[in-house]
Amino acid sequence: MGNCWSLQSRYPPESSTAPNPNNQLGSIQFSSGLSNARLIQNGNSTSLGHSSHSGGISRLFGPSSSNNFSTGNNTSTSLWGSENSQASRVRDEEEFPQGQILDVADLRAFTLAELRAATRNFRADTLLGEGGFGKVFKGLIEDKAAKKRGEGLTIAIKKLNSESRQGIAEWQSEVNFLGRLSHPNLVKLLGFGREDNELFLVYEFMHRGSLDNHLFGRGANVRPLSWDTRLKVMIGAARGLNFLHSLEKKIIYRDVKPSNILIDKTYAVKLSDFGLARSVTSPDQSHVSTQVMGTHGYAAPEYIATGHLYVKSDVYGFGIVLVEVLTGKRINDILRLSEKTSLRDWLKSNLLNRGKIRSSMDAKLEGKYPNNLALQVAELALKCIQAEPKVRPSMKEVVETLEQIEAANEKPADNSRKRVTRSRPVQQHGQPEPDSG
Template sequence: MGICWGSPVGNHTPNTTGHLSSVVSQTTSSTVSNISKNSNFSVASGDEAFPNGQILPSPNLREYSLAELKAATKNFRAEAMLGEGGFGKVYKGWLEEKGHGKKGNSMVIAVKKLKSDSLQGIEEWQSEVGFLGRLSHPNLVKLLGYCWEDHELLLTYEFMQKGSLENHLFGRGSAVTPLEWDTRLKIAIGAARGLAFLHTSDKQVIYRDFKASNILLDGSYTPKLSDFGLAKLGPSESKSHLSTRVMGTNGYAAPEYITTGHLYVKSDVYGFGVVLIEMLTGLRALDENRPTGHENLVDWIKPYLSERRKLKNVMDFRLEGKYPSRSAFQVAHLALQCIEQEQKNRPAMNEVVETLEQIEAMNDRLTEPRNRSPRQPLHHSSPLHVKQYGSHANQTSPRLR
């Protein structure tokens, strides 16, 4: 038998954290009964009618049985695993959709199988349901349904064909396609729109773990934010911040959050700025294999971002010089604004979106030749890049726990 949301698993009593209008605390058996287990769900539903996003009055999710998801993933076989995070593994699956008495079509899905032996895992599962079950936006990944059965916690998402931004920036092998400049700009704009939607909703949502591995790409490289396990509702109108246990990922977390535990809406903006720098340079936010003093990207990269001449030396060599230098410099300038030490000096995400859209429009008008730069970038000669595609190419930054 499946367990209703909010019911205890073993001796754990889940604490709900950061849920829109206490949505998870309302997810009792009556709520689950309103989500038909036999209902059909269209992956394409919602976004076309609401291109600017919407908040649903209640979660629009399907309850899957454990047997269904086992069958979809071939019993969670190793070959179907797409990736693994701190609180579970993600598998690719094929689900038979049945409806109207006709033979069902197979739909590709992604199934996250969370570790059910920790309270934090349960809280993150509930947070995903509470936020992604109600938030709908073209740049947020769609949560299709859930399963809580036999002490197993699972979530089912739309399948994102191109994988994560992290893999395209830092992955290795012939299967990884380097991203062209225009594609990087498109991804930055889409991710910024998703974050701006969260920040400007009626109840502000702080994402809290913005990083390249949480930006997934569909078949046309449209970015969608995923993994809302650490998301929190923003502070009340009378307060400027939340005080929370520090959680997130080293290299992306804002300095004020790390040092004080004070979480601001603009703490997300800092993480966005870090990802912009990763997209410019092709370098990880944190890499212990870089020389001493260069492990943290933000710490040493700032001088290179403030001058166009220096910026050329740290641009991702996989771009092969094929980018408008003026546009790249404007993106670098925006990134510097986003990683300002004082959170109040960072731009709001709707301003970031507007700036990036202006850069894209200007980029389309530029006639600057995009031939290979005759000057060799720093990547080819500096020890900073020696191990970029070595044995640690797929490492992930440690999470702050």
């Protein structure tokens, strides 16, 4: 199953000075929060490097070697052949499981011809989905050696809607953030393209698609997630957010929702879509002021009311995702159910009510989960969606709580666990479920 790139209704576009996509020459100034890094196209040469201003990527992330590279003569230059190689990045993830900031942007500049070849000229059957940014396609990159072996690299390609000013700003933000951030729970941005007035982003392909598709999708190819796998997915997403929040200059993700949580073949989880992400420029800064953007139901109340975006605004969105993972219901459906009361009161009356929790949990779980641990996840969700940001837990605390719940889930002495496993074995942590196609 491919990536599910869906964009639900967002708040009005954020005002920003977006570059002109029709400008064939000159530069695109990266002004979306992270840096003054820029993509400069002069004739047939493209380079991604530092701006001459003091606010570049190295300034934000700390000392760094130069991250300039060029693709002269309008041909792509792979940066995967030496220390910047894709294999090296995989090794880095193994050696740095807590994540790291790369000294050099690990990106490849793709030509339009390469992307057309990878997608068979963007054929309809390679289309994965469509959002505000534009369309997303599945592609296959083959070099001569890979062709001989019958192999290739499967990729996901975002093709910019050239009429979308916000799309261009989001494209800049993706390159700024994912170009140098490396973590097992962040999707890999492999490269970018800019040619014929069109912009592209190229990512690793996540074979099992999005959490949204697994929770809410329909059809023979959609397999419900077991309780163990849901715990694994929640922990992976929480670790990705915790990494962003633990940086010296914290990154606020701003778009926490199931469609941005992607799953690979082994059910490893990665956050995708950094188009709305913002950085906190100093340790003393409590929030970022910005026009309200995001997806209805996931945006924190203080952000909607004031435009002030806090690190713990992400925690609120994660709490909403926890509620959806438990119930198998979209948050907008739950909000309709709780329209006469607050979401927190609905949570207390249903998921935190021992008499009602069974009827409130996702029916696709078929009751195969430990009641006491489901209650603990619901309690964590309630803490995350508190109205006051200061009383919400940090993502570090969220990760620790979920890891404790997972550890209890794996204890054979857990009586509620025994009751579950007698009726039907539950998928154990770390074991992949059957492939969904």
